[in-house]
Amino acid sequence: MTRYEPVIGLEVHVELQTASKIFCHSSTAFGGDPNNHVCPVCLGLPGTLPVLNRNVVEAAIMVGLSLNCSVARFCKFDRKHYFYPDLPKNYQISQYDLPIAYDGYLDVEDEDGQPVRIGITRVHMEEDAGKLLHQGTIATTPYSLVDYNRTGVPLLEIVSEPDMRSPQEARAYLDKLKTIIQYTGVSDCRMEEGSLRCDANVSVRVRGSDTFGTKTEIKNMNSFRALQKAVQYEIERQIECLETGERIVQETRTWDETRGVTLSMRSKEEAHDYRYFPEPDLVPIVISPLWIEEITQQLPELPDARCCRYMDAYKLPAYDAGVLTSSKELGNYFEECVSLYPQPKTVSNWLMGELLRLLNDTNSEIGEARVRPAQLAGMLALIDKGTISGKLAKEVFEEMFRTGKDAQAVVKEKGLEQISDEASINAVIEQVIADHPGPVSDYRAGKERALGFMVGQVMKLTRGKANPGLVNRLLKDRLG
Amino acid sequence: MEICELTAHKLHNLLTSKEIRAEEVCLAVFKRINQVEDKVKAYLSLVREEALEKARAVDRKIDRGEAISPLAGIPVALKDNLCTKGLKTTCASKILYNFVPPYNATVVDKLRQEDAVITGKTNMDEFAMGSSTENSAFQKTCNPWSLDCVPGGSSGGSAAAVAAGEAICALGSDTGGSIRQPAAFCGVVGMKPTYGTVSRYGLVAFASSLDQIGPFARDVTDCALMLNAISGHDSMDSTSVPTELPDYRNALVEDIDGFRIGVPAEYFAAGLDDRVRRVIEEAITVLEQRGARVEETTLPHTEYALSTYYIIAPAEASSNLARYDGVRYGYRVEEAEDVVDMFSRTRSRGFGAEVKRRVMLGTYALSAGYYDAYYLKALKVRTLIRRDFERAFEKFDFLISPTTPSTAFRFGEKVDDPLTMYLSDVFTLAVNLAGLPGVSIPAGFVDGMPVGLQLIGKPFSESTLLRAAYTFEQSTAHHLKRPPLTGEVK
Ligand SMILES: [Zn+2]
Numbered sequence A: 001m002t003r004y005e006p007v008i009g010l011e012v013h014v015e016l017q018t019a020s021k022i023f024c025h026s027s028t029a030f031g032g033d034p035n036n037h038v039c040p041v042c043l044g045l046p047g048t049l050p051v052l053n054r055n056v057v058e059a060a061i062m063v064g065l066s067l068n069c070s071v072a073r074f075c076k077f078d079r080k081h082y083f084y085p086d087l088p089k090n091y092q093i094s095q096y097d098l099p100i101a102y103d104g105y106l107d108v109e110d111e112d113g114q115p116v117r118i119g120i121t122r123v124h125m126e127e128d129a130g131k132l133l134h135q136g137t138i139a140t141t142p143y144s145l146v147d148y149n150r151t152g153v154p155l156l157e158i159v160s161e162p163d164m165r166s167p168q169e170a171r172a173y174l175d176k177l178k179t180i181i182q183y184t185g186v187s188d189c190r191m192e193e194g195s196l197r198c199d200a201n202v203s204v205r206v207r208g209s210d211t212f213g214t215k216t217e218i219k220n221m222n223s224f225r226a227l228q229k230a231v232q233y234e235i236e237r238q239i240e241c242l243e244t245g246e247r248i249v250q251e252t253r254t255w256d257e258t259r260g261v262t263l264s265m266r267s268k269e270e271a272h273d274y275r276y277f278p279e280p281d282l283v284p285i286v287i288s289p290l291w292i293e294e295i296t297q298q299l300p301e302l303p304d305a306r307c308c309r310y311m312d313a314y315k316l317p318a319y320d321a322g323v324l325t326s327s328k329e330l331g332n333y334f335e336e337c338v339s340l341y342p343q344p345k346t347v348s349n350w351l352m353g354e355l356l357r358l359l360n361d362t363n364s365e366i367g368e369a370r371v372r373p374a375q376l377a378g379m380l381a382l383i384d385k386g387t388i389s390g391k392l393a394k395e396v397f398e399e400m401f402r403t404g405k406d407a408q409a410v411v412k413e414k415g416l417e418q419i420s421d422e423a424s425i426n427a428v429i430e431q432v433i434a435d436h437p438g439p440v441s442d443y444r445a446g447k448e449r450a451l452g453f454m455v456g457q458v459m460k461l462t463r464g465k466a467n468p469g470l471v472n473r474l475l476k477d478r479l480g
Numbered sequence B: 001m002e003i004c005e006l007t008a009h010k011l012h013n014l015l016t017s018k019e020i021r022a023e024e025v026c027l028a029v030f031k032r033i034n035q036v037e038d039k040v041k042a043y044l045s046l047v048r049e050e051a052l053e054k055a056r057a058v059d060r061k062i063d064r065g066e067a068i069s070p071l072a073g074i075p076v077a078l079k080d081n082l083c084t085k086g087l088k089t090t091c092a093s094k095i096l097y098n099f100v101p102p103y104n105a106t107v108v109d110k111l112r113q114e115d116a117v118i119t120g121k122t123n124m125d126e127f128a129m130g131s132s133t134e135n136s137a138f139q140k141t142c143n144p145w146s147l148d149c150v151p152g153g154s155s156g157g158s159a160a161a162v163a164a165g166e167a168i169c170a171l172g173s174d175t176g177g178s179i180r181q182p183a184a185f186c187g188v189v190g191m192k193p194t195y196g197t198v199s200r201y202g203l204v205a206f207a208s209s210l211d212q213i214g215p216f217a218r219d220v221t222d223c224a225l226m227l228n229a230i231s232g233h234d235s236m237d238s239t240s241v242p243t244e245l246p247d248y249r250n251a252l253v254e255d256i257d258g259f260r261i262g263v264p265a266e267y268f269a270a271g272l273d274d275r276v277r278r279v280i281e282e283a284i285t286v287l288e289q290r291g292a293r294v295e296e297t298t299l300p301h302t303e304y305a306l307s308t309y310y311i312i313a314p315a316e317a318s319s320n321l322a323r324y325d326g327v328r329y330g331y332r333v334e335e336a337e338d339v340v341d342m343f344s345r346t347r348s349r350g351f352g353a354e355v356k357r358r359v360m361l362g363t364y365a366l367s368a369g370y371y372d373a374y375y376l377k378a379l380k381v382r383t384l385i386r387r388d389f390e391r392a393f394e395k396f397d398f399l400i401s402p403t404t405p406s407t408a409f410r411f412g413e414k415v416d417d418p419l420t421m422y423l424s425d426v427f428t429l430a431v432n433l434a435g436l437p438g439v440s441i442p443a444g445f446v447d448g449m450p451v452g453l454q455l456i457g458k459p460f461s462e463s464t465l466l467r468a469a470y471t472f473e474q475s476t477a478h479h480l481k482r483p484p485l486t487g488e489v490k
Helices: A054-066 A168-182 A224-244 A267-271 A288-299 A303-313 A318-324 A327-340 A344-361 A372-384 A388-405 A407-416 A422-435 A437-444 A449-461 A469-480 B006-016 B022-040 B048-063 B106-113 B154-161 B180-186 B220-230 B274-289 B300-323 B339-350 B354-365 B370-392 B418-423 B430-431 B463-473
Strands: A004-015 A078-081 A090-094 A101-109 A114-127 A131-134 A144-149 A156-159 A196-206 A216-223 A254-256 A263-264 B044-045 B076-079 B117-122 B171-172 B189-192 B212-217 B260-264 B292-297 B397-400 B439-448 B448-458
Touching: A004 A168, A054 A101, A054 A114, A054 A156, A054 A168, A054 A288, A054 A327, A078 B300, A090 A114, A101 A168, A114 A168, A156 A318, A168 A224, A168 A303, A168 A327, A196 A224, A196 B300, A216 A224, A224 A254, A254 B260, A303 A318, A303 A327, A303 A388, A318 A327, A318 A344, A327 A344, A327 A372, A327 B339, A344 A372, A344 A388, A372 A388, A372 A407, A388 A407, A422 A437, A422 A449, A422 A469, A437 A449, A437 A469, A449 A469, B006 B022, B006 B220, B022 B044, B022 B048, B022 B076, B022 B117, B044 B154, B076 B154, B106 B117, B106 B220, B117 B154, B154 B171, B154 B180, B154 B212, B171 B189, B171 B220, B180 B189, B180 B439, B180 B448, B189 B220, B189 B463, B212 B220, B220 B463, B274 B292, B274 B397, B274 B439, B274 B448, B274 B463, B300 B354, B300 B370, B300 B418, B300 B430, B354 B370, B370 B430, B397 B463, B439 B463, B448 B463
Parallel strands: A216 A254, B076 B117, B076 B171, B260 B292, B260 B397
Antiparallel strands: A004 A156, A004 A196, A078 A090, A101 A114, A114 A156, A131 A144, A196 A216, A254 A263, B044 B117, B171 B212, B189 B212, B189 B439, B397 B448, B439 B448
16 A cells, blocks of 8 residues: 555535425425326426426535535536436436536545545536336346336535545545535435435555546445445555556446455446537526525534534533534534533533444434433433432433433432432441451551442442442541 | 308407307318318327317307407317327327327417317427428328428428318427428418527427427417417426516507518528519518518528528437437337347337437537537527627518528428428528527418518517518408318329
C-alpha cells in the first residue's frame, strides 16, 4: 500500500421521501403489491407527459445547500436513453449538463483523525426505474416480470470528486453524507432498503504521481461495510495488477459479497451512448434567489454545527459531541433528556454507554427504543436521590429498555430500592465482621485494601442494594 | 346542401331552434359514412352507437330547455393519435394495433364536456410521419376532390372526413404542417395553434417540441368554435401556457382595414406551381381590396428550415418512440431469443419504413460525436428561423403564403422518394420550428383541386389570424364548394 496511493470517488443515489413520485401523483410508498403504485404517466404510456413535483426541487436544493454546493439559478432535465425492460419509456429523465447543485464539499476525518475535505462535483435529480422479477437467476429464468412501483420515485445523484484516499475515508464520507441527508429529513437513507445506493470509482497510482490511474466502477455494495471491503479488495487487486504488469481495464465490476471479491461485468455495458438531449416535455427550472433564501431558512441545524454547539453549550468532549450528533434522532434524544436532567456529561455517558450498547445488542435503532428520554431523566434523578445505586441503575435501565416501564416501577417491581437506613446496614455490617475476622484484623493493622473487601461483602449480602457511600462510612466508624 | 355538409354553427342554430335533432345530425353523418367511406377510407374505427347515444343525450338537454354549448351534438372525428379511453388508439401503426388507452387526451375530455359527438378515429401517416397518409399501416385515405389523389398528411383522415361530410369538424395534429397541408389539399380550414395553446396530454408524441393539436373545419367560424373548446392551460402538460386565452368568437369580425400583411419572398420561389401562385396572388388582391396593406418581406433562413426540421423532429421521435418495445402493450413478436432480441424484432416488424427511417436519422443525430454537428447546430438554426419571423413581425401583423407548393398529388407519386415528399411541407415546417400559429384556408382551385392560403401569425395571435381569415372567407365562396367524390379509386 505504501508505494501506491488509492484514488476513490463515490456516486451516491438517494431516494427522496416525497409523498408522490417525481413526475406524477402515484405514491412513493415502499412495498405494496407489484404495479399498484403506478399510473399512465409513470408507466410511460403513449401520449402521457411528466409534470415536475415541486417538492423534489425543494429537497434537492436543501441537500445542495447542506453539502455547501452552489445552487443553479437555471437548470433543466434531459433524457438519458437505454433500452431495458424496467425503464418504461426506454429513457430516464435525468439531468445532464445543468445539475441543480454543484461545487460543494463535506468534511470528514481520515484514519489519523485529521480533517479531510471531500469535494462534491454535483447533485442532480432523476427518476428511479422499476424492478425485474426473475424465476431463479437472470440467466436461466424462462420469463421475467416487471414491477413498476419504484418507477418515477425521485432520486438525487450525488457525485463526489476523486478526493478519497482510503476505504476508511470512503466510508467516512458515505457515513457523513447519510447523516447530513437524514438531518435534512428528505430521505431515510436506508442502504438495506435501497433508499441509499452507492457506486465507487477506484484507481491506484504511484504515490506522488499527479495523473490518475485507470479506474474501475464498483457496483452492488449493499452496506457500509460492503463498501469498505469492496474498495479495499479492489485497491489490492489493482496494485497486484500493477505489480505483475497486468493491464487494468476500465470497466464496471460487481461486488460479490459471499466470495468477497469484485468481478468484471460484461464489457458490453461499457458501450453505452446515452444520447442525452434536453427533455422537451418539461420546461426549464428557474430558481430565484428568494426561493433559495426561503429554503435556507428552513434548513435544520446540520451535524457539524450541532457538534460544535454540544462542545460549546454542554461542555462535552469532542468525541461525545461527535457520537451524539452522528444521528439526528440520537441528538434529539440527548437534548430532550438534558432539558429534563441538566447534567450533559452524565446523560452523554448513559447514552454512549448503555443505550447505544443495548441498541447494538438488539440490532435496533434509536427511534424504536421503548425507553424515552424523560424516563432516562427520571432514572438519573432517582440515582441522585439515592433511591438506587449507580451500579443497580444499569440493571434498572436494561429493564426499562426492554419493557418501556418507568424507573420507579422497575425499582418497585424488582425490589431494587437502595438501602439507606443505617440500622439495617449496621446489622449486616455486624454479620460481616463476625464472618470475616481475618480482614477485620488486616484493616485494623493498616491494610486499607481490606476495607474494600468488607464493603463488597455488605453489598453482596444486600444484593447490591445498600448505599455504597453509607456502607463505607459506617464500616469505617465501626472498625475505626 | 345536405345536413352532413353543413357547418357546426349552422347546425347549432338549427338545434337550438328545434328545426333538427342531434340524433338526426348524427344519423346523417353516419349515413354519409356508409355511402362514401369505402371510397374515402378516412376512418380507422367508428363508434356509431356511442355517438348516437351522446346525440340523444344532447336532444334530451334541448328538450329540457337547457342551454347547450356551441359544439353540442356536433359530430367530430379524432385523429388516431389522440388517446381515447376504452377506444383503440393505433397511430396507424402495427406496433399499437391493439392499444386501448385507459385515459382520454385532454382535448378529448374537453370535447366531451362540450357535448360534441365523437364519430371515430381517423387514418393518418404512421405516428404522424408523412405528408400523404400513405404511411398508414392499415389503409390509404383518398382525397374527396379526386379519389386518385392523396388527402395530404399526416392528418389526412381528419381532413378527408370533414371534406367528404363524414364529420362536421375534426381534430388533427401538426408537427411540420400535418394539419395545414391536408386542409389545403382537401379544401377545408385547418389551424395549427401557437405551441402551448392546446394541451398535448394524450397526444401520442412524434416530436414533442413541435407537436400541436388543432382543428379542421368547413369554415373559419367553426375553426374558432373548435379552438375555443380545446385550448387553455392544462396542469397535465407543463408546456401548455398558463395565461388566460381569449374567446375566439370575438375575432369573427369582417374587417382588416389597415392590417399590414407580409409576403415572404422565399415562399414564392422555385418549386411553387405557377397555377397555385396565381390563386394566391388573387387572394392577395382580395385582401388588398378589403383594406389590407400587403408588402413583400424576407425570411432569410427559410432555406435551412427543411434540414433543421429533419434533424430536430427525428431526434425527438427516436426518443419518443423508444417506448414501443413490446414489453407493456401493443405488438410483440412471439419468438425471440432474449429480451434484446425481442426488442429489436418487435420494433423491426412493428414499425413501417418511414418511421424506421426517422428513428435511424434521429438516433444518428443524437449520437456521441454527431450531436454537436447535427442536433446542436439544428437548435441554433431554429433560433435563427425564429428570429427571422420576429423581425418580420416588427413590421407586419401577419404573413401570408401558399400552404403547399402544389395541389394534392397522386398516390405513389412521391412515396418512393422521401426528399420530394418532405418538400411538400416546405412552407409549413418553419412555423412549427418557430412555435407560431398558422392557418390554412380555402383560397381557390387549380383543375378542380383546392388550393390553401396560409396565414402565419405572432405567438398567441390566433384572433388576428381568425379575423383576417374570416374577412377573406366572407369575401369569397371557395369554402362553400363541396367535393364531388369522384375519380378513379386505386
Ligand atoms: Zn404514476
